[in-house]
Amino acid sequence: EPxxxxxxxxxxxxxxxxxxxxxxxxxxxxxxxxxRQILGQKVEFLVSFYNNEISEKSEIFDDQFSVERPDGxxxxxxxxxxxxxxxxxxxxxxxxxxxxxxFGDGTRLSIL
Amino acid sequence: xxxxxxxxxxxxxxxxASLELRCNYxxxxxxxxxxYVQSPGQGLQLLLKYFSGDTLVQGIKGFEAEFKxxxxxxxxRKPSVHWSDAAEYFCAVAPQGGFQKLVFxxxxxxxxxx
Numbered sequence: 001e002p003x004x005x006x007x008x009x010x011x012x013x014x015x016x017x018x019x020x021x022x023x024x025x026x027x028x029x030x031x032x033x034x035x036r037q038i039l040g041q042k043v044e045f046l047v048s049f050y051n052n053e054i055s056e057k058s059e060i061f062d063d064q065f066s067v068e069r070p071d072g073x074x075x076x077x078x079x080x081x082x083x084x085x086x087x088x089x090x091x092x093x094x095x096x097x098x099x100x101x102x103f104g105d106g107t108r109l110s111i112l
Numbered sequence: 113x114x115x116x117x118x119x120x121x122x123x124x125x126x127x128x129a130s131l132e133l134r135c136n137y138x139x140x141x142x143x144x145x146x147x148y149v150q151s152p153g154q155g156l157q158l159l160l161k162y163f164s165g166d167t168l169v170q171g172i173k174g175f176e177a178e179f180k181x182x183x184x185x186x187x188x189r190k191p192s193v194h195w196s197d198a199a200e201y202f203c204a205v206a207p208q209g210g211f212q213k214l215v216f217x218x219x220x221x222x223x224x225x226x
Contacts (some may be wrong), residue, residue, distance in 0.1 A: 005154075033213070043156070043202060045213035056213055091155060092215075100146060101214060105155040 001024045003006035006092050013082050021077045021107045023092030032061045032075045033101060036060070037038065043091065050076065079109075087111045100110040114139045116203050118217035126225050127192045133220050135203030143205040145186040146214065147177055150200045159201075162186060173197070186198040198224045 005024045013019045025032050034046040048055040049067055064080045075094075079086055089108050093101040114136045125131050137143065144163050148156040160171025167179040177188045184202060203217040 035214075042218045043204075043214075043216040045215070048213055056211070095157075100158050100161050102158070103148070103156040105153075 002102075004094055004102050006090075006104035006107050008107060009105065010108045010110070012112060014074070015084055016081050019079050019082055019093075019109065021079075021090050023075045023076055023077075023094075023104060024073050025092065025094030027073070029094035029096055029102075031055075031095045031097055031101075032067075032069070033095075034077045035091045035093065035103075036088040037091065037106075038088045046077070046090075046107050047054055079107055082109075082111045084111050114205055114207075114215045116205055116217035118201075118220050120219070120220045122221045124223040124225055127195050128192050131190045131193045131197070131222070133201050133203075133222070135186045135188065135214055135217060136184050137186065137203075137205045138184065139205060140209075141207075143207055145177075145179060146165075146204045146206070147171065147175070147186075148202045148204060148216075150202065150219075152199075156202065159188070161208050165206065166177060170190055174186065193222075193224055195224045195226070198222055 007022045032049040037043045037045050040051050047057045047061045068076050080093045089106045091103050091106045093103045095101040114153040117136045122172045139221050147159040148215050150156050160169050162169050162179045170176050176188050179186050200219045200221050202219045
């Protein structure tokens with residue numbers, strides 16, 4: 001079965017540094033998402049992306065965050081200047097639209 | 113605003129016993145409803161979904177869920193739990209249309225005792 005793949009599985013970064021989290025969605029999917037899960041808390045929506053633009057974003061997704069689909073296969077989340085509170089598990093998901101979202105295994109981001 | 117409530121933070125069930133995990137949602141119309149499972153260190157795997165039609169839906173791994181509009185509930189059930197079912201279970205909703213954000217509950221951690 002096709003999968004959403006995320007790299008790296010674990011990223012350690014110094015506070016204030018930029019980080020890029022990478023995702024390869026399922027190939028025929030058109031809608032892409034990022035979610036985050038702070039340790040011990042629920043999964044929270046960050047942003048959705050369709051037709052090369054952001055469809056919706058949450059209040060968490062401020063100017064420090066950006067998303068990009070640089071080519072036909074990758075979907076990236078960039079955090080410009082990381083803060084301690086950005087430490088979380090970040091999940092990428094993709095969907096065909098009117099179908100359930102499929103999630104990757106996540107990238108654990110640790111900010112030191 | 114949409115919200116999802118999973119009132120049980122932890123549940124412990126004996127292996128072979130039945131299981132019911134509760135989920136209530138708050139939304140203006142009937143949303144799309146989902147249950148996802150997360151094993152430790154893993155991503156979210158879809159167990160089942162409700163879009164419309166038959167209110168009892170079957171999923172993978174022997175799970176089922178029943179949508180009750182009058183109670184705004186979508187409880188997950190399994191008749192006989194296996195040790196491998198120990199994981200965190202998340203209920204989620206999305207507006208009809210599906211290609212919008214999922215709103216998740218806080219999750220229920222299932223422990224299975226021998």
